[in-house]
Amino acid sequence: MTAHQFTLSVPATPTAVTAARHQAVDAIEGWDAGLSTGVVHTAELVISEFVTNAVQHAAADPVSLCVRLDEGALRIEVCDACPDLPQPGLPDPYSESGRGLFLVAVLTDRYGAEPTAIGKRCWAEIDLPTSPDQEIAFSLPLQRS
Structure with missing residues (x-):
């Protein structure tokens, strides 16, 4: 499989989130890599969540988005200038x-956040099916006690 990459500098404005998500999904679909609808939709959700969080915490600093398709996985990275690492968990029911980060954790195969020299990098990886017939299956643990 040919490696593909899409990078984008995103202004730290709420309206930029939608544009960034659409541009990234258009790029992913333009790679003509045979990605399943499930992989593309999961990537779209992760991009939306990561970029939204970064824009909310980046103040006026730009946010960078990178989506990379290598053999075996689709990797999404979003960097911003805020050094605070996200703390995913279950939100209050009300x-x-x-x-968002709970959904990222459930829908991706690996995810994390790490400090960088100027802030942080949030990343997630979606493993690709090993055969074209293999479907991506997931379940959401939504039971509450």
Whole structure:
């Protein structure tokens, strides 16, 4: 499989999130790499969550988005200038936010956040099916006690 990469500098504005998500998904689909709809939709959710969080915490600093397709996995990285690492967890049942990183954790095969020289990098990887017939299956543990 040919390696592909898409990078984008995103202004730290709420309206930029939608544009960044659309541009990244258009690039992914343009690679003509035979990615399943499930992989593309998962990537779209991860991109949206990571870029939204970065824009909310980056103040006026730009955010960088990188999507890379290598043999075996699709990797999404978002860097911003805020040094605070995200702390994923289960939100309060009445909270209107705080579920995004939980979904990233459930839908991706690996994810994390790490400090950089100027802030942090949030990343996630989605493993690709080993055969064209293999479907990506997942379940969301949504039971509450």
